[in-house]
Amino acid sequence: MREFFKKFASVWSDLRQEPLRFPGLRILKTSLVVFLCLMVYLLLPKHFNAMTATIAGIIALKGTVRDSLLAGFTRLQSTFVGAVFGLIILEVRQLLDLEFSSLLYYLLLSFFVLLVIWISVSFFRSEGAILGVVVLLVIAIGPIHSMTPLEAATTRFLDTLIGIVIALLVNIVLPIPRPKEEEKDSADTER
Numbered sequence: 001m002r003e004f005f006k007k008f009a010s011v012w013s014d015l016r017q018e019p020l021r022f023p024g025l026r027i028l029k030t031s032l033v034v035f036l037c038l039m040v041y042l043l044l045p046k047h048f049n050a051m052t053a054t055i056a057g058i059i060a061l062k063g064t065v066r067d068s069l070l071a072g073f074t075r076l077q078s079t080f081v082g083a084v085f086g087l088i089i090l091e092v093r094q095l096l097d098l099e100f101s102s103l104l105y106y107l108l109l110s111f112f113v114l115l116v117i118w119i120s121v122s123f124f125r126s127e128g129a130i131l132g133v134v135v136l137l138v139i140a141i142g143p144i145h146s147m148t149p150l151e152a153a154t155t156r157f158l159d160t161l162i163g164i165v166i167a168l169l170v171n172i173v174l175p176i177p178r179p180k181e182e183e184k185d186s187a188d189t190e191r
Contacts, residue, residue: 026061029061029171030058032170032174033057033058033163033166033170034054034057034058036166036170037053037054037162037163038054040053040162040166041053047145047151048158049138049155052134052156052160052163053166056075056079056131056159056160057167058167059071059075059130059131060075060163060164060168061167061170064171064175065168065175068167071128072165072167072168074127075128075132075164077123077124078120078124078129078130078131078132079128079161080132080157081116081119081124081132082116082132082134082139083135083153083156083160085112085115085116085136086138086139086149087139087149087150087152087153089108089109089136089140090152091149093105094149109140109141112136113133117132120132135156135157138159139153139156
């Protein structure tokens, strides 16, 4: 295995004219967020969805604690919008007795995607819109097993909340170190 990595690093260096670097802190933190989300889901009932939490955690993880807090709050707002529209579409599907794979359901779902993005961008920040759509789609076309529409929407919202909270905690515990002012000043004077 060691020989493989040596050979890989050598080929990489030849192709890119630079050495293969060790993954940075942001990459390691992303991997840690995924791992922690998966570990939490070992303890939760089966109807909770680790996929939603890991996606939310990856999307919410930013370079700084401040950016992560801002992104987490924005994404949580859009997630709520996605969950509400997910609940509505499941209720409409039941009311109209639509099949999950019908043209009418897909048209309705596509319209709801438009609404979630529009509301998220109009009232919140545009960065949260994607996660709102992910939550809507996971609720609307993901497996809901024997859950009611309200249980499905609530569970997926909580899944997203778990991922966002884990990303925030990882970013708080492992912040990206800032260069010290003295080092920055000396680097500027050497130029």
